[in-house]
Amino acid sequence: MNKLFYDLLDKLTLGVLLINDQHEIVLWNEWMASKTQMSSVQVINHKLSEICPRFALPMYKTIIQNAFDSGHGRFISGAVHGSFFNQEALEGSDVSFRQNLQIEVLDSEEKRFVLIQVHDISSQHKKVQQMKHFIKTLETENDEIRQIEEESRLLAQTDPLTGLHNRLSFMSHLSSLVHPIPPEKELTGIVYLDLDAFKSVNDQYGHAVGDAVLQETAHRLKASVRSTDLVCRLGGDEFTLILNAIHSITDLVHIANKIFNSFTAPFQIGTLTLKVNCSFGLSIMPQDGHETKELMEKADLALYRVKKLGKAGFAFYSEKEKVYR
Amino acid sequence: MLNEMQKDILKEYINVFLGQAAKMLSEMANQRVLLSVPEIAIVNLSENSEDTLDPSKLFSHGHIVSSSMKFGHDFSGRALLIFPATKAKLLVDACMGEMSNPDEPSNPAELADTDFDVLKEISNVILNSVIGEFGNLIGTKLDFSLPTVELVFVSENEQQMYLKNNVYMLMLYTNFTLAEAQIDGVVIVALGMDSLNMLLSKVDEIIGTLNE
Numbered sequence: 001m002n003k004l005f006y007d008l009l010d011k012l013t014l015g016v017l018l019i020n021d022q023h024e025i026v027l028w029n030e031w032m033a034s035k036t037q038m039s040s041v042q043v044i045n046h047k048l049s050e051i052c053p054r055f056a057l058p059m060y061k062t063i064i065q066n067a068f069d070s071g072h073g074r075f076i077s078g079a080v081h082g083s084f085f086n087q088e089a090l091e092g093s094d095v096s097f098r099q100n101l102q103i104e105v106l107d108s109e110e111k112r113f114v115l116i117q118v119h120d121i122s123s124q125h126k127k128v129q130q131m132k133h134f135i136k137t138l139e140t141e142n143d144e145i146r147q148i149e150e151e152s153r154l155l156a157q158t159d160p161l162t163g164l165h166n167r168l169s170f171m172s173h174l175s176s177l178v179h180p181i182p183p184e185k186e187l188t189g190i191v192y193l194d195l196d197a198f199k200s201v202n203d204q205y206g207h208a209v210g211d212a213v214l215q216e217t218a219h220r221l222k223a224s225v226r227s228t229d230l231v232c233r234l235g236g237d238e239f240t241l242i243l244n245a246i247h248s249i250t251d252l253v254h255i256a257n258k259i260f261n262s263f264t265a266p267f268q269i270g271t272l273t274l275k276v277n278c279s280f281g282l283s284i285m286p287q288d289g290h291e292t293k294e295l296m297e298k299a300d301l302a303l304y305r306v307k308k309l310g311k312a313g314f315a316f317y318s319e320k321e322k323v324y325r
Numbered sequence: 326m327l328n329e330m331q332k333d334i335l336k337e338y339i340n341v342f343l344g345q346a347a348k349m350l351s352e353m354a355n356q357r358v359l360l361s362v363p364e365i366a367i368v369n370l371s372e373n374s375e376d377t378l379d380p381s382k383l384f385s386h387g388h389i390v391s392s393s394m395k396f397g398h399d400f401s402g403r404a405l406l407i408f409p410a411t412k413a414k415l416l417v418d419a420c421m422g423e424m425s426n427p428d429e430p431s432n433p434a435e436l437a438d439t440d441f442d443v444l445k446e447i448s449n450v451i452l453n454s455v456i457g458e459f460g461n462l463i464g465t466k467l468d469f470s471l472p473t474v475e476l477v478f479v480s481e482n483e484q485q486m487y488l489k490n491n492v493y494m495l496m497l498y499t500n501f502t503l504a505e506a507q508i509d510g511v512v513i514v515a516l517g518m519d520s521l522n523m524l525l526s527k528v529d530e531i532i533g534t535l536n537e
Contacts, residue, residue, distance in 0.1 A: 059352045072457050073471045075449045077442035080353060080420055100442055102471060121439065128437040135435070 015085060015099075015118030018106070021068055023048050023055075026113065035120070036085050052084055067103050067114050076101040078121045079128075085118055098125040159233040161211055162218035170232035170240050174292045177242065177285070187287075189243035189252045191259065192299035193221075193280035196311045198237035205272065212269045213276060220262040225255065240299075249284070249316075256282060256314050256324065277312040279303060288317050326367040326493075331528050336365055338462060339455065339497055346454035350447065350503075354420040359502040360451070362512075367521070368494040388478050390436075392448035396456050396469035400520045402492075404456050404469075406448045406499075408510030410436060410476055417443045419503045441474045448472045455497070455512055463527050493521045 010030035018027035049056035078098030157169035202210040281302025313325040388410035460467035
């Protein structure tokens, strides 16, 4: 029976060792021998800390002593503590070994022993680490894809010459403003603007100067409105603005004047000094409508009136005869 | 169920017990771990106890990590340590020295087998301290098993799945502080009427000696 018992212990696929109250090893199964390359003959009657120096460390010494004193078991996870009984790991040549220890007390004939079961979780731990690494790689790739998508989205909505929002972005912003309808008391101003005689700038000074004029126009428009307003270039010398959350027509006239006056100073393009004028029409939501198309058309009609009545000014769609200069 | 005096005495003792657990966890995690029990209550579902159970303090809706072990002979019951799975991941990462962002909710599915091993050890240390010291306080020897850890999904209707009739729940609302993260959990000590009386008699005895 005794031989059968030891044979059974040696067949186990986990490490089993038993220590007495002097912390001397009294049982060491074959699994332990194969992992440590130390036979039971070599270790029996030796102190645990001699065979496995980690048990000389205060933390582990205390754990073992607590088990003897209180009789309470203790689980030690290899994920945190690493390996205890492994030749390569003990020599420091391989840190990938991990072992869970289950420490329990056995009382026999008024003698107390501590049983330590050693479960090797190295391969499991390796798999978990690989899985974690894989998840991290996927997350990084996902972040990169999102970043590229965001950059593409911004690129698709940006005018490359001026850095302003383009027609696509303008239309989507305007639609999002219109649906749902904003609060009753708030007005939204839609500005449709173009430069007066821009074609002659291109013809006279070339496209490079024309492009610089458009860039300076973008800069002046942005500087004359709030950061919450939207400035877009539709194409050519046509610009649109969405002026959000306006409280009164007077406020809107004030902002429109500011936009108009931003063209007062001449444009300095290299050594050239150019006088550039603009004309623009405004429609107002909700009084001029709620539909994107309708609001754009009404702002364009107001612009047409300014052009017809001498350019260099602005007009509201609702004020049928008036042009501000 | 518990008067203020009993509550104060128990709270004081439990905080001392957890101080030892915190010391061991600090060594294990290689950083300072603080454990405290700011609130305790006794809850019994079959009676209208004065201490009403706020289920949200016990189980958050969704995944939770529960770790439990049985103990005792004369003084017997089951001890559970429970916290939300998302917080459990923070605890594991902090112990393994892998910093995760405390503000970033983690997915319970990301808890790997080895993470459960770490949780098992943490639970082991905490439950050993609490139950072991209860044994010392009452003056009885307690034998107990190593804890088992499981991830369970608790629906809102099932939040009381662990709470059975005629069992008194000593609820220790536990707060872990480590690596700049605050993790709330709860240690539940489920006791029968006799065991609860043993504990309360001991507490009353301590109160008596204080008043002498």
